[in-house]
Amino acid sequence: MIHVDLTGAAMIHVDLTGAAPFFGAHAPDYAAAEAAHRTLSEKTGAGSDFLGWTELPRRIRETELARILAAGKAIREKGDALVVVGIGGSYLGARAAYELIGRREGGAELLFAGNGLSAAALCDTVEKLGNRDFCVNVVSKSGTTLEPALGFRVFRDLLVKKYGEEEANRRIFATTDARRGALKSEADAAGWESFVVPDDVGGRYSVLSAVGLLPLCAANIDIEKILTVAEETFASLDERSENNPCWQYAAARQALYKSGKAVEILACYEPRFRMMAEWWKQLYGESEGKNGLGIFPASVEYNADLHSMGQYIQEGPRHLMETVVSFAVLPGGYTVPADAHDGDGLNYLAGHDFNEIAAIARAAVKAAHIEGGVPNLAIEVTDMAETGFAELVCFFELACGLSGYMEGVNPFDQPGVEAYKKLMFRGLAALK
Numbered sequence: 001m002i003h004v005d006l007t008g009a010a011m012i013h014v015d016l017t018g019a020a021p022f023f024g025a026h027a028p029d030y031a032a033a034e035a036a037h038r039t040l041s042e043k044t045g046a047g048s049d050f051l052g053w054t055e056l057p058r059r060i061r062e063t064e065l066a067r068i069l070a071a072g073k074a075i076r077e078k079g080d081a082l083v084v085v086g087i088g089g090s091y092l093g094a095r096a097a098y099e100l101i102g103r104r105e106g107g108a109e110l111l112f113a114g115n116g117l118s119a120a121a122l123c124d125t126v127e128k129l130g131n132r133d134f135c136v137n138v139v140s141k142s143g144t145t146l147e148p149a150l151g152f153r154v155f156r157d158l159l160v161k162k163y164g165e166e167e168a169n170r171r172i173f174a175t176t177d178a179r180r181g182a183l184k185s186e187a188d189a190a191g192w193e194s195f196v197v198p199d200d201v202g203g204r205y206s207v208l209s210a211v212g213l214l215p216l217c218a219a220n221i222d223i224e225k226i227l228t229v230a231e232e233t234f235a236s237l238d239e240r241s242e243n244n245p246c247w248q249y250a251a252a253r254q255a256l257y258k259s260g261k262a263v264e265i266l267a268c269y270e271p272r273f274r275m276m277a278e279w280w281k282q283l284y285g286e287s288e289g290k291n292g293l294g295i296f297p298a299s300v301e302y303n304a305d306l307h308s309m310g311q312y313i314q315e316g317p318r319h320l321m322e323t324v325v326s327f328a329v330l331p332g333g334y335t336v337p338a339d340a341h342d343g344d345g346l347n348y349l350a351g352h353d354f355n356e357i358a359a360i361a362r363a364a365v366k367a368a369h370i371e372g373g374v375p376n377l378a379i380e381v382t383d384m385a386e387t388g389f390a391e392l393v394c395f396f397e398l399a400c401g402l403s404g405y406m407e408g409v410n411p412f413d414q415p416g417v418e419a420y421k422k423l424m425f426r427g428l429a430a431l432k
């Protein structure tokens, strides 16, 4: 894995040249971005009691970091797998980072559970775990979410059967509310080591708390580096000018939304980004989709989806904007081999690196989509390692807060997610 150190300001670039031709009557409103930034930093807007995420990199060092590092080490010593049980904001960030960065040498493999009610998925995870020694990290702020609660039952049961109650309790790590909830009570009663989801941090903004950091640490990912870069990145993104990449992104997407672009496709050419896109969809969907408003967040994985969704993107309804994430430094390289027969006529590419060919393909796709009427917003961060991950998190979180305030909604609540739960529990009551 390649590590690239930041030497100064965060390396996040937003390029709006592919969006500019589509702004029409609605140019990016930087005065509104500035007002939103002021509202957020002065904590005067709706949801201002949920802004703890802006301080997490500093706060966590002063509170739980030492215990997280020790617990991560203990998990690695106890086995080579950690089952992380959680859903939504208590799941996506850790998985996104794990897939983007990859497990580091000596790290535990992370298996994810509790993010659905699929018996097939559960069986797959149990099978994947096999006979290995393992620990469990159950993550739930409320402690009452059905999917992780049931998933946790399964893996706790496996732990108890394998190790007995006492050792099982030493292998369970709970990340939950500091004081309230069923999980907190259980953790206290059973003596599980527990970590906190802070009161002022909503699930989708929690990846830089123990929610994300403990499993990543167990995978031997350098969480201290993530925190250092995140602190620097948040500081640099505090810039109050049109050069702030968060202003550029938030203002551009709101301008395009006003011009009728109601769907934003987040695209990336790196399959390791797939779960980052899922994390981003929750962040933007839950933050902005309310009061009958909100850009619909979708995602595609290129080049694969150029051969499936590409048709719609090129010629379907023109309500799309496309945001493409790329990395300044890519790991590894692979050269196209020469072929003695040249049956496919591609020997002219022999000796060229796949990354070089991919860059040419990217430029072609961008041009074609712009020509087809799809505005293009380009975001570049440093790498697919700790640095780039921290940059992406800080950038997307802050831009989301700004964009939500610019849209006129509270970007930090999610009242709509309760609707299905009420109906589901009504249905489940029949099983009592």
Ligand code: PA5
Residues within 6 Å of the ligand: 087, 088, 089, 090, 139, 140, 141, 142, 143, 144, 145, 148, 202, 203, 204, 205, 286, 414
């Ligand atoms: O962002 C959110 O608030 C949600 O996605 C929650 O994280 C998710 O519903 C899980 O909730 P909990 O952590 O209480 O189990």
